[in-house]
Amino acid sequence: MLNSPIASSLLLFVILITAIILGVAIGSVPIPPRIITDLILDRLSFTNITIEEISKYSTILFDIRMPRVALMALTGAALATAGATYQGLFRNPLADPYLVGVASGAGLGATIAITTNLNSDPLGISIITIAAFAGGIITVGIVVMTARVSKTTPVTTMLLAGIAIGSFATAATTLLMLRRPDGLQRAFNWMLGAYLGGGWTPVKIMIPYMVLGSLLIFINARALNVFQLGEEQAQQLGIHVERLKIILIASATLMTASAVAFGGLIGFVGLIVPHAMRILTGPDYRRLLPCCLLGGASFLVLSDLAARNIMAPQELPVGIITALTGTPFFIFLLRKLKRSVF
Secondary structure (H helix, E strand, O other), rough: OOOOHHHHHHHHHHHHHHHHHHHHHHHOOOOHHHHHHHHHHHOOOOOOOOOOOHHHOOOHHHHHHHHHHHHHHHHHHHHHHHHHHHHHHHHHOOOOOOOOOOHHHHHHHHHHHHHHOOOOOOOHHOOOHHHHHHHHHHHHHHHHHHHOOOOOOHHHHHHHHHHHHHHHHHHHHHHHHHOOHHHHHHHHHHHHHOOOOOOHHHHHHHHHHHHHHHHHHHOOHHHHHHHOOOOOHHHOOOHHHHEEEEEEEEHHHHHHHHHHHHHOOOOOHHHHHHHHHHHHOOHHHHHHHHHHHHHHHHHHHHHHHHHHHOOOOOOOOOHHHHHHHHHHHHHHHHHHHHHHHH
């Protein structure tokens, strides 16, 4: 564990920058770092490139690689930060961003759009993306309303409601797939995190949700530390517990829904990255949450890089790579928890 928060943040920032450089440079058409630098300087009007050998890479870099890497970084950051938040909120090390039904709701929304052959693209983004975002938000809203007891939202009740309503949404998704098998391939590709493209538009749309959600979570990091003592103790220490839960649930859900809408159901990011960051920085959420943001972005950018190149020219859905790397870590985590309990 690194004792200095500056050292850990600096290390993760360097890893992220390295991952981004590799992500834009490596692909079916490799782009040398020197040419990347020249093109960026040219775009910033510091130079004027007219050499055809260099300028031909411009479209690949600015219209394909950079938007994709930026979207993967935002998605990974959102999932990891939301995962750490849910783990703190539920005081459960095995919690992930999909625990309260975001994934199942988004999957149902996307499947409805796919199986009904909706093809409109409002705001320049796929209707599948819009349906997935709406499905995730609506499902979590139903879970929270179902879990309300008087004027409180017990964490245990919310967890059970999330499992029940999530199972219903998953069953409905399966039923739709069976009734319309022609949409199975598209639905599975989306659920495994197949990149849908869209240039810079998804990035521009996701940034406000990412900034708003992460700021609200970071502001309440100290309160989340106190919450680990239990709801009653946190209330006695001056924390408005119900307000804290609503803010954290809303913020984490907003980030997760936007990530799922554009990136698909990418598993394990919100589970393994927070635990890896705890090993690096410790359990203090004031340090853990920013490190999860940087670590999640790096992890998904590198996973997407592997997905694009392992079977080139064919691309794998990035969810396959995160599952292959996340499963061994998950088994390690379970063994560690078993030793600590027994």
